[in-house]
Amino acid sequence: MLNDPGPGTTRSLGQLISELHRLPGIGPKSAQRIAYHIAQMPAEDARTLTDAITSVKDLILFCAECRNLTDASPCDICSNPQRNQDQICVVEESRDLVALERTRAFRGLYHVLHGVLSPLNGIGPEDIHLPQLFGRLQREDNPFRELIIATNSTLEGDATADFIHRRLNGSGIRITRLARGLPVGGTLEFADELTLSRAFSGRSELE
C-alpha cells in the first residue's frame, strides 16, 4: 500500500505517507491521516512545520561534554555553575534527561549515551557515546564523586549499567543506580513478580 498509493491517492500523497510512516510510532493509518491533514492545512502552517524541521536540522548538535542535543556547546546544563559539578547522571536518550529535569530531583550534570549496549543488535560500547563518558571520567581534573546510572530497567539497560559498573569499579567514584520498586500509586496485586521482588529486596527502614 505504501509504495503504491493505490487508486484515489496521488503520487505526492503516497510519498508523504511513506515518509511519515518511517517516523517512530507512526503506523500506516496515522501516516495517511496526517498526510491528508497536511494536504488540507493552510500553506503557511505547512511552511511553519517544514521550517521547524529544517531549523532543528540546522541548529542541533551534540554538546561536546554531555552529548545532549543542544544548539550551543557546551549546553545550558554543562555551562551552568549552579549545577552540582560532582554528580554525573548517565541516561540512554535526551528525552530521559528531559524527563529527569522535569522532576527537579537532580541538580548535577548528565551524560547521554544515545543508545544502549545490545550485542544481539550488534551495538557495542563504541556505537554509543560510552567512550566519551569514560573520557570525561579519566580526565585528571574531573570533578565527579558520584556517577548515577539511570538507564532503563530493561535487559539492555541493565547490561549497560553492568558494563559501566564493571569498567569503573575501583576507580574511586561512587556508582549508584535509580531505585527499582513499585511505581507510585501502583498496587501489589498488579505489579509483576520481578518488580515486586525488587521492591522487596530494596525495602528501606521507616524512620
Next chain:
Amino acid sequence: MLNDPGPGTTRSLGQLISELHRLPGIGPKSAQRIAYHIAQMPAEDARTLTDAITSVKDLILFCAECRNLTDASPCDICSNPQRNQDQICVVEESRDLVALERTRAFRGLYHVLHGVLSPLNGIGPEDIHLPQLFGRLQREDNPFRELIIATNSTLEGDATADFIHRRLNGSGIRITRLARGLPVGGTLEFADELTLSRAFSGRSELE
C-alpha cells in the same frame, strides 16, 4: 511544557515538538519522540521529509468534479471512462474513498464532502462540499441513477445522510446507504446493542 521546552531541551526542538503536536493523533509524548528522532536522522532523510510535505502542498488540489484531493483535475477516477458513470458514492473524507477503493467493491464515481454536518460545531451545508454535490446532481446531463451514501455510522454521519436524503427525495435518483450490522469476524456477545439491533432489522434471506 510545549511552549516552554524546559531545561535540557532547545528552543528549536521545543518549536518542532509544538508543531508536531498540532498534527492529528500526535500527543505530546509522540511529538517529543518524533522531534528527537528528526534531530538525529540523517540530513538527507529530513530533507526528503520536508520535500514530501512541500510537494504535497504545491501539487494537491480539489478535483473540480468529485472534490477528492488530486494533482490533476478532473482526477483519475472522474476521468476514467471504465468507471460506472451512473453511480455516485458520497464519503466524508478522501481517506474513506481510499478505503472503499481498496475493497474494489465499487466501480462508480465519488463525491468527497470533506466533513459532516455538525450544528453543535457550527458546521452547516455550505461549510462542507455539499453545494458542489447538489450542483453535480442538478446538471441537465447528469448521468447518475444511484447515489450511495457512505458517511460514517455516527450521529453526524447519520444527520448528513438524512439531510442529503431529504434534499434529493423525489428527484428520481435512487438513494441507498451502506449496510450496518455485525462486522465480519465480530461476535454477538461483544457487539453493542445498536449494532445488534441494526443487524437484526437489516437481516437478509439465506438463499
